[in-house]
Amino acid sequence: MDSLVTMCDVSKIYGEGETAVTALSGASLDVRPGEVLLLQGPSGSGKTTLISILGLLLRPTAGQVWIDGRDAAALPEKALPDIRAKMFGFIFQGFNLFPALTAMENVAIAIRVKDPKARDPEKLARELLASVGLADRMHYHPANLSGGQKQRVAIARALGGAPPVIIGDEPTAALDTKTALAVMELLSSLAKERGRSVVVVTHDPRLERYADRVIRVEDGQIASAAALAA
Amino acid sequence: MWTLARKILLHDRVKFAVASAGVSISVLLVLVQIGLYFGFMQNASNLIDHSRADLWVTGEGSENFDFSAPLDERIYYRVLETPGVAAAERMILAFGQFRQAEGGTQGVQVVGLEKRPVLGGPWNVVAGDTGRTAEVDGIVVDQTEFGKLKIERLDERREISGARAKVVGLTKGIRSFTTSPFVFTNLDTARTYTRMEKDQINYVLVKAQPGVPLATIKARLDTIPHVAAYTTAEMSERTRAYWSSRTGVGAGFFTTAIMGIIVGLVVVGQILYNGTLEHVKEYGTLKAMGAKNRLVVGVILLQAMISAAVGFVVGGGLSFLSRAAMRGANLIVALSPQLLAATAVLTACMCGAAALLSVLKVLRLDPATVFKG
Numbered sequence: 001m002d003s004l005v006t007m008c009d010v011s012k013i014y015g016e017g018e019t020a021v022t023a024l025s026g027a028s029l030d031v032r033p034g035e036v037l038l039l040q041g042p043s044g045s046g047k048t049t050l051i052s053i054l055g056l057l058l059r060p061t062a063g064q065v066w067i068d069g070r071d072a073a074a075l076p077e078k079a080l081p082d083i084r085a086k087m088f089g090f091i092f093q094g095f096n097l098f099p100a101l102t103a104m105e106n107v108a109i110a111i112r113v114k115d116p117k118a119r120d121p122e123k124l125a126r127e128l129l130a131s132v133g134l135a136d137r138m139h140y141h142p143a144n145l146s147g148g149q150k151q152r153v154a155i156a157r158a159l160g161g162a163p164p165v166i167i168g169d170e171p172t173a174a175l176d177t178k179t180a181l182a183v184m185e186l187l188s189s190l191a192k193e194r195g196r197s198v199v200v201v202t203h204d205p206r207l208e209r210y211a212d213r214v215i216r217v218e219d220g221q222i223a224s225a226a227a228l229a230a
Numbered sequence: 231m232w233t234l235a236r237k238i239l240l241h242d243r244v245k246f247a248v249a250s251a252g253v254s255i256s257v258l259l260v261l262v263q264i265g266l267y268f269g270f271m272q273n274a275s276n277l278i279d280h281s282r283a284d285l286w287v288t289g290e291g292s293e294n295f296d297f298s299a300p301l302d303e304r305i306y307y308r309v310l311e312t313p314g315v316a317a318a319e320r321m322i323l324a325f326g327q328f329r330q331a332e333g334g335t336q337g338v339q340v341v342g343l344e345k346r347p348v349l350g351g352p353w354n355v356v357a358g359d360t361g362r363t364a365e366v367d368g369i370v371v372d373q374t375e376f377g378k379l380k381i382e383r384l385d386e387r388r389e390i391s392g393a394r395a396k397v398v399g400l401t402k403g404i405r406s407f408t409t410s411p412f413v414f415t416n417l418d419t420a421r422t423y424t425r426m427e428k429d430q431i432n433y434v435l436v437k438a439q440p441g442v443p444l445a446t447i448k449a450r451l452d453t454i455p456h457v458a459a460y461t462t463a464e465m466s467e468r469t470r471a472y473w474s475s476r477t478g479v480g481a482g483f484f485t486t487a488i489m490g491i492i493v494g495l496v497v498v499g500q501i502l503y504n505g506t507l508e509h510v511k512e513y514g515t516l517k518a519m520g521a522k523n524r525l526v527v528g529v530i531l532l533q534a535m536i537s538a539a540v541g542f543v544v545g546g547g548l549s550f551l552s553r554a555a556m557r558g559a560n561l562i563v564a565l566s567p568q569l570l571a572a573t574a575v576l577t578a579c580m581c582g583a584a585a586l587l588s589v590l591k592v593l594r595l596d597p598a599t600v601f602k603g
Contacts, residue, residue, distance in 0.1 A: 085520025100241030
């Protein structure tokens with residue numbers, strides 16, 4: 001199966017000389033269409049660095065990140081926003097929703113950012129919010145939504161522009177167990193029903209049941225990769 | 231982008247109100263201070279600006295319109311016979327003492343004119359007959375100076391420097407820069423009021439013959455010993471420049487205006503920067519999603535421009551109210567369309583500059599920071 005993103009022998013070193021810290025060393029990873037990929041590992045193991053490089057938010061010190069037959073790590077900085085807009089949606093532990101905007105507006109702004117020529121972004125936003133079960137909360141501001149609802153808005157926002165890869169950094173960490181599992185269920189169904197790849201960093205072993213593969217990151221290296229039965 | 235900028239700005243209404251108030255105060259200070267300055271400058275040169283003369287002849291080296299050295303009257307005749315001069319009129323501008331009804335005195339600027347002046351004289355006449363200044367004791371004064379002169383109507387009689395004076399005409403809005411009221415009269419009476427010698431004058435006003443370049447006539451007049459000739463525009467500019475620069479009036483008003491701009495810069499800059507820090511995660515998220523720098527910067531600048539627009543409208547409105555209030559104190563706040571337009575541009579630039587720190591913040595914002603906590 002062709003990979004959407006392939007990271008080859010990627011390293012990341014922060015700082016220089018005696019203060020240099022190796023966050024990632026020789027990591028290789030591919031993201032396949034329609035799979036749920038969990039990244040697990042202790043704090044400071046390099047998970048966040050890994051997904052930051054995967055999502056073209058951070059340049060590796062060495063190695064390649066292949067997308068659409070191009071090594072994105074070698075492209076100039078100004079080329080990256082367009083690739084990010086086309087390829088990735090992001091979900092965060094802290095939601096990162098604009099408090100001044102309603103749920104619908106938060107999603108619509110993402111659609112506009114990703115595709116300035118999009119016709120009727122508000123309509124698309126309403127459809128996305130309905131698809132994550134928030135049809136009746138579209139005009140609510142984040143302050144008036146529960147944690148689970150906020151994360152659903154963030155998921156709908158990540159789906160704006162229909163990117164093939166959704167990257168989540170501890171998307172369930174701020175949620176209670178029931179809500180966390182519901183959010184993961186939603187992400188899993190996105191992968192299965194819409195063919196999106198979902199890459200999630202988590203500490204929570206209970207989420208493994210939704211994963212197609214689990215990758216353990218330790219000391220900046222990929223320690224193990226396990227394919228799980230569907 | 232517009233919706234995002236507007237909603238971010240209006241989300242915290244108290245902060246928005248403070249930012250708008252900062253801009254409003256800034257606009258108010260700039261408009262009122264510069265308006266007052268232009269009002270004073272209008273007064274400084276209004277006799278010149280309202281004249282129908284093409285050229286003004288005065289003593290060589292005379293810098294101050296209101297305190298010019300006397301000229302020998304023979305110069306008037308030299309001017310009259312200069313080729314290219316169609317007409318010339320004499321003018322006296324000197325100080326006298328106006329005795330009030332109850333015995334006090336008020337310094338006045340006596341303007342002595344020909345008996346049938348064409349090139350200079352009072353305007354905005356609201357009562358009486360300015361032609362009667364040809365009478366021995368006929369004077370024209372301005373209504374807005376009634377308080378200083380302690381007179382209330384036409385035909386009142388007073389004394390100026392011990393000589394009789396009768397109010398034969400009233401004008402409205404002719405005020406001097408020196409704050410001493412203008413008193414228009416004929417040349418002979420002016421000499422009496424100002425104790426000037428009978429063969430002395432201060433200015434010769436010149437009308438050029440049609441088709442003769444002013445520069446040519448000016449050059450010819452400059453050959454007359456001990457005098458200098460200026461076009462009306464030059465004379466006006468010299469007078470304004472004198473009062474503005476030599477007295478520090480300009481520096482005073484402009485310093486206050488600049489302080490207003492600084493107040494606006496600091497207030498708006500601080501509010502915008504705080505707002506940017508509060509939303510830095512969201513801006514980072516936009517960049518992570520693929521938003522280019524110009525979009526994020528545009529959101530910040532739009533917030534600055536919204537603050538500028540609201541502040542300008544409120545500050546402008548307050549300035550017009552201030553102008554109306556100051557009119558009661560006989561102060562002119564000259565709010566010209568040009569001043570309003572310039573202040574609008576200045577306000578936009580001020581708010582744009584105030585947004586600079588915020589713009590730098592989002593330009594340097596690394597989208598990877600969105601994954602850090």
